[in-house]
Amino acid sequence: MYNGLYDPFKIDFDSLDELADRISQVLECPVTIEDSNHRLLAYSTHDERTDPARIATIIGRRVPEKVINQLWKEGTIPALLSTKDPIRVNNMNEIGLGHRVAISIWKQEEVLGFIWALEINKTLTEEDYLLLKKAADSAKNKLLQLQTRKNKKEERFQEFFWKLLTGHLHNREEIIKHFHSLQIPAASSYSLLVFQFQQNLTSKEEQNISYLLKTNQRLKILLHTIDCNQLILLVSADNIQNTFDELTKFVDLFIYKMNIRYGVTKITPVFSRIYHDYSNITKAYNETLEVLSIKNQFPDETKNIYTYQKLGIYQFFHVLLQKRKNDSYESYTLKMLGEYDEKHNSNLLETLDVFLTKDTNINDAAKELNVHANTLNYRLKRIAEIGDVDFKDPNQKMTLYIDLKLQKYQGI
Amino acid sequence: MYNGLYDPFKIDFDSLDELADRISQVLECPVTIEDSNHRLLAYSTHDERTDPARIATIIGRRVPEKVINQLWKEGTIPALLSTKDPIRVNNMNEIGLGHRVAISIWKQEEVLGFIWALEINKTLTEEDYLLLKKAADSAKNKLLQLQTRKNKKEERFQEFFWKLLTGHLHNREEIIKHFHSLQIPAASSYSLLVFQFQQNLTSKEEQNISYLLKTNQRLKILLHTIDCNQLILLVSADNIQNTFDELTKFVDLFIYKMNIRYGVTKITPVFSRIYHDYSNITKAYNETLEVLSIKNQFPDETKNIYTYQKLGIYQFFHVLLQKRKNDSYESYTLKMLGEYDEKHNSNLLETLDVFLTKDTNINDAAKELNVHANTLNYRLKRIAEIGDVDFKDPNQKMTLYIDLKLQKYQGI
DNA sequence: TAAGTGTTTGTGAAAATTCCCAAAAGTCAC
DNA sequence: GTGACTTTTGGGAATTTTCACAAACACTTA
Missing domain, CATH: 1.10.10.2840 (PucR C-terminal helix-turn-helix domain)
Structure with a gap:
């Protein structure tokens, strides 16, 4: 049998999938590895026994949102984010989740991902827990590599997004080309969302936000960036019947989760109308900024208004004030x-x-x-x-x- | 006795007063002579018998408005304006008017004034009527002289008013001086009124309007002029408690009378707020023109609105339309x-x-x-x-x- | 201090409005 | 034409709003 000194994962793996298979072999149960945003990175294939939650995760290449929500509510994810020890999760039939054990993968004070082990025929022992910890340690390096690759890509995203927002890219076809080269599906209709926070965002908050956005499955977020105290999102509006309602629900949910999960309050959301032409993205951006400006002036009156269209009379605030002053009325x-x-x-x-x-x-x-x-x-x-x-x-x-x-x- | 050939008024009189006395002497009753706007021109003094209406006329140097109104309603003035023959007026105790006979003074097709003979002790005969006609004929020349003098003054008024409206007179003291030199009491507060008519005003209509303004005793009209289809008035706002109400009543009454007496309808009235500085008169004028412009665009909605203040939301019409077009909303x-x-x-x-x-x-x-x-x-x-x-x-x-x-x- | 004016609250009746239902008429596609 | 649907109208009950009046209280002024 294995003991604390022997480490069965101290080999060089070519891929994470290999590591997943190895863990599965050692622990004798199906294993999946996710990144910090619950996207599937690898899963074991030796064992065919599984449960619906795992199937959905593998099919969708990410953990279903309702599963994530449940794991948050019920305390598993918060626990994983606060300890380096394995956490046991009991049956949750309503979301198709069988017994399993999870462990988070750490790099210093940051969580890089998770390993899940399903207890289909077997219940993991204390000894298995120790092995899991070693597996997590072993996964760390592979995840770090992925992350640096991702960070570089992220930088290119950022640059592109800001060029779009500031109107540095005029040509429509050029813009589409950029989308393709970044492997973002260029939606034929989009909306721009801005969330204004009370204070400038810390890198910790940025991470939290990023996590929320990545785990969201309600809307396709094409690009996102942060500017001081504003979070800016470019969202696809394709294949959505009632865009306004969907966007409203999304922002409400986002604000709700930021509050419940991270205790961040007083977020002011706005979003633009639906645009079809990407050369209008600066217009969309200005539209959201104007709504934000008016909402800052009339916070109470426009509390439940997120768009320019719905501002109604407050759209006119500036010209009316101007007129009144001119007339010295x-x-x-x-x-x-x-x-x-x-x-x-x-x-x-x-x-x-x-x-x-x-x-x-x-x-x-x-x-x-x-x-x-x-x-x-x-x-x-x-x-x-x-x-x-x-x-x-x-x-x-x-x-x-x-x-x-x-x-x-x-x-x- | 006098006959048709003999004319007791075929003498040169120095003044209209002399003529009035002569008529009074011949007809044996008190006589007053008025211009076409019912301003007192002359009255006989030989006879002390009189009635309250005559006293009021002499004291005020004009026929009281309620008397004029009554004479219109009851048909005397319309009759005087349509025939060169004397008209008998019976007792109207409610306005202090005793029996009397009146005749209009004509120059071709225009009425220059009226002669009134009170029947205090005596009832005028057919023969007296003939004499009255001769007296009216005799008064004609004197009235014509007065009229040309008035016309010259009127021209100076017009010129001054237009200079004010178009802002050609800036200096406050200079303006006051002008008022004094034209013997107009320069009110310390004023409002500018504009009535817009359906068509350009004919000279006949101008006369009617002038008559209505002159016989009005509700407001002090400092200056008035006509510009195509607009009648423009400068009105004193001194010593009036509730200026807005008074001006409203005035314009309503003016429109009512233009309709009842001359059948002129569809008059659009507007008036400015109260100004105190005459250098603001151009501003007042522009204010009225803006109200007119908006009233022309929203005739139904602003039917009962006469001032900029009361336009409410319609004040904003122009800037709102501009904004909507800019936003392509x-x-x-x-x-x-x-x-x-x-x-x-x-x-x-x-x-x-x-x-x-x-x-x-x-x-x-x-x-x-x-x-x-x-x-x-x-x-x-x-x-x-x-x-x-x-x-x-x-x-x-x-x-x-x-x-x-x-x-x-x-x-x- | 007393009288007077302005303000708040409660009560209850009168007036209005809202709401529901059903019948009838009109409209449209087949 | 037929049937499904929309629109109009009427009646009347349920509910809300409006209004007048009275009592109590606050505040000012003589």
């Missing part, structure tokens, strides 16, 4: 209400704002303001008197709404 | 609804327009559309489905409203 109503508030320590302006924002629904607005509906009614009557407002006139209401929002962010 | 909702309308011969777009214009009031909108309220409800449900609209979201509603109006006048 002052809303009579807001002036009068402001003076009244000042004088009587009241808050008619806020009342009006909430009332209009709540679509002139008295109950909703009263709830928001924490007052009785009759109180709100009374205030509205006063507002109508003091500010000479007719709440039956949509033009007046719209103008007030706009002027209120303008005033709010005019720095007055 | 297309509203998803309007596009979908338009396609549906096209395909199914329906009118969801119109439905939506009316619904939003009627402040999302189902009953009002249904009435306007001549459909049952439930029909409208059904259509709104369809609109929400087809166009992906949430009628609880004020931002969406405002954006739709704006895009609808923009589309309407974009020539699409």
Whole structure:
């Protein structure tokens, strides 16, 4: 039998597949090796016994997203990321996962990948655990080689993406050629996504993000890069029926996972409309940046808005402010209400704002303001008197709404 | 006794007052002479008997407006303007008018003024009527002299006003000096009014307008002029509490009278805000022209709006259209609804327009559309489905409203 | 301190709106 | 024409909104 000193993996393997077979042979069970993003790197073939999760992984060349999600929720992956010891996972029939043991492959403080051993006929012993640790150590070098190769490719991706974003590549065919040479399937329609974070992203966060993006199977992410506190994605929109909904779901999920898994909050997402021509990518980028800029100015009002189309009235914010300043216009109503508030320590302006924002629904607005509906009614009557407002006139209401929002962010 | 051949007024009078006294002497009753705008020109003094209307006329140096209005309604003035014969007016106690006889003074086909003879103790005979006609003839020359003097003054007014409007006079003190030299009381605050007519104004219409303005006693009109189909007024805003309301009443009344008295309809009125500095008069003029321009583009929507302040959202029309074109933006909702309308011969777009214009009031909108309220409800449900609209979201509603109006006048 | 004004909240009745259902009419493809 | 579908209309119940009134409280001014 093997002991702590003897290492059956201390040979030079030509490929990871060879190592996988060797581990499988030693431990007498099927083995798969994944990279840190749960992409399949190698799997043993000596043994035909397996389970549905493993089949799906091999077929798709990656671990299915629902399996990853489950392993996160249930604590396996967090455990693998925090210890160098093997972790046991029990049956999870709902996702087709049989008993297995996993171990992470480390390079200093970084996880490079995972080895999975399925316990089909046999339950691994403490001794097997030791062997697994040695196997992981042995896999390390092969993974490092892969990673440096990947990093070089990554650099070329980055350069290409930034050339696209900044409009340094005009010619359509040239762009397509670039896609091909980087072996990215050039989608015929795409959207640009930007996530704005609170602070500039650390390399640790970059890794986490990269992990989330790689393990995502909802959308095809063609390119991604990071710029200070912004994560920028180029996403394929091909073969998606309801692109808007899909993108919305994706960003919501991304934000949710960043929070749940890594505790990162306050991420502002935006995405462009669907473009078909890659020479428009700068336009798409500017579109997302404009939406971000407006969302930064009206965070509350545009909380649930991710696209330019949905900004509605806030699309006009800049030109409206410009016009108002040119005209040196002052809303009579807001002036009068402001003076009244000042004088009587009241808050008619806020009342009006909430009332209009709540679509002139008295109950909703009263709830928001924490007052009785009759109180709100009374205030509205006063507002109508003091500010000479007719709440039956949509033009007046719209103008007030706009002027209120303008005033709010005019720095007055 | 006098006969048809003898003319007691065939003497040279130094002044109209002398003529008035002479008529009074011959007819044995108090006499007043007015110009065509009912401004007092002369009155007899030999006789002290009189009635309240005459006293008021003499004190105010013009016939009170309510008397003029009554004489129009009751037919006296229209009669005087259509015949050269004397007209009898019976007692009208409610306006303090006793029995009297009036005759108009003619120069060819134009009325220059009126002579009024009060029947205090005596009723005028047919013979007296003949004498009155001779008196009117005699007054003609004196009135003509006055008129040419007035015309010259009028020309100086016109020139001054146009210099002001076009910004040829910058210096404030210089402007005030001009006002003084033309003997116009320079008000410390003013508004500029413009009435736009359907067609270019004929000289007959100009006369009518001039008459209406001169007989108006509601507002002090400092200057007025006509430019093609526009009547432009400079109005004093001094000593008026509620200027906006007063100006509104004035324009409504003016339009009403132009219709009732002269059958002129389709007059579009606008007026500027209150300015205090006469060097801003060009600004005021441009303001009115901009309002006119927008009113011409949105006649229905701005039917009851006369000022820039009240234009509300329509103030932004131009910049919004510009922005939409720059963005080459297309509203998803309007596009979908338009396609549906096209395909199914329906009118969801119109439905939506009316619904939003009627402040999302189902009953009002249904009435306007001549459909049952439930029909409208059904259509709104369809609109929400087809166009992906949430009628609880004020931002969406405002954006739709704006895009609808923009589309309407974009020539699409 | 008292009177007066402005504000908030509760109550309940009147008015309106929303909503559901069913019938009828119109439209379209086959 | 037939059948499936959409659209319009009406009735009436359920629900919500509106409105008037009263009591209580805060704040100001004489």
